[in-house]
Amino acid sequence: MQDDEFRKGVRDLLAENPGAYRRQINAPTGYVRIANVKGEEWQPGYISSGGGRWSNEGEAASYLAERIETCAAELGLDVKAGNEDFVCELWTIDKQFGTFDVSRMPVEYQEAFFEDKGTAPGKWEKSRILLQEVGQASGFEDLDAIFAPSASGLATGIEGLCFVADPRKLGLVQVATGTYSDFLSGKYTLIDSSEKDVPKA
Helix, strand or coil: CCCCHHHHHHHHHHCCCCCEEEEEECCCEEEEEEEEEHHHHHCCCCCCCEEEECCCCCCCEEEECCCCCHHHHCCCCCCCCCCCEEEEEEECCCCEEEEEEEEECCCHHHCCCCCCCCCCCCHHHHHHHHHHHHHCCCCCCCCCEEEEEHHHEEEEEEECCCEECCCCHHHHHHHHEEEEEHHHHCCEEEEECCCCCHHHH
């Protein structure tokens, strides 16, 4: 699908039924992230502004997920074991919030996001078009997050959605860390010892 055709189609979809693509997230809940640095370089609460498939350059955003395996697939890591040099993080939120859910779009549009090959950011053009159109369309003014299928996860058979947002805008709090094997088994090391109830991701 060409970019102009994609943009027009997205614009029409958003105008026809904007409510179809909203996803309400209930609280409390937890989301996980693998910090793409080795342990000695890890900084608590770090949020990148480098840009990605679902965020623009200069825009603070973290890629979190419901499953740690999805995070590993996104980074090109072995989803079954290893990865012990990387710090895994658990973030929690205690309020409801709304997101734009890419997985609710027609299949041909979901597939179009991954049609363009080559290097970044060029291969992310359709994702950037969607971000632009959602930002300009009525009915989405209150949304500060994107839920989207994990491209690498789909390629490796790992189901799961990436949750992309600036955690600070939504009130997400980083509450625990651990190794990859810790997170696979549901074990976390609390950052704040006063934290009593940590929802599992």
